[in-house]
Amino acid sequence: MYIKTLDPLSAPAAHLLALSDAYMASLYPAESNHMESPAALALPNVLFLGAYLDGDLAGCGAVKIMNDDGSYGEIKRVYVLESFRGRGVSKQLMQALEAHLVEQQVPLVRLETGISQPEALGLYEKLGYHYRTPFGSYQLDPLSVFMEKRL
Structure with missing residues (x-):
């Protein structure tokens, strides 16, 4: 497996994000989904990564550096295709996102997820x-x- 920067506006990323949107919509009402758009994921304060297994894009994840409620990184859009789940893709994505925050000297990472995702x-x-x-603007x-998590 390898992980590298992925353009969130690219066709492969759009496909993953659309599947992620559909999955989240199946679990939660719209008002409880707090997903970043591809355009928001392309902003300079965001790192968007793709994880590849056997040459195939298996998953994605992002971290957004924030300064609205202290300085922290917020994990966003971690998603792995169903056929690649259970193979450590999410863990490696999370570790790569956290490593980026350490490199950027951001000492804290936060996230919002849902109650219907026990694996996450x-x-x-x-x-x-x-x-x-x-935290931040969440209610x-x-x-x-x-x-x-403190890094």
Whole structure:
């Protein structure tokens, strides 16, 4: 597996993000989905990565460097194609995103995910994330889970 920067406006990224959108829409109502658009993922404060297995794009993830509620990186749009799940893709994406924050001297990483994603919650817990209250512009939502980790 290898991970490299991916243009969020490219056709392969658009395909992954559309599948991610459909998956999240199947789990949560629109008001509980907080996904970044491809254009937002192309902004200078965002790193968008693709993970490749056997030459195929298997998943993606992003981190957005924020300064609205202290300085932190926010994990966004981590998604792995169903056929590649269970092979450590998400873990490696998360580690690459965290490494980028360390390189940028950003000491804290946060994320918002949903209550209907036990695999994601389990991964974040194993990676050392702790539960917290809403951050930034997020509001309390019974379908949302907020987590953070010191790097």
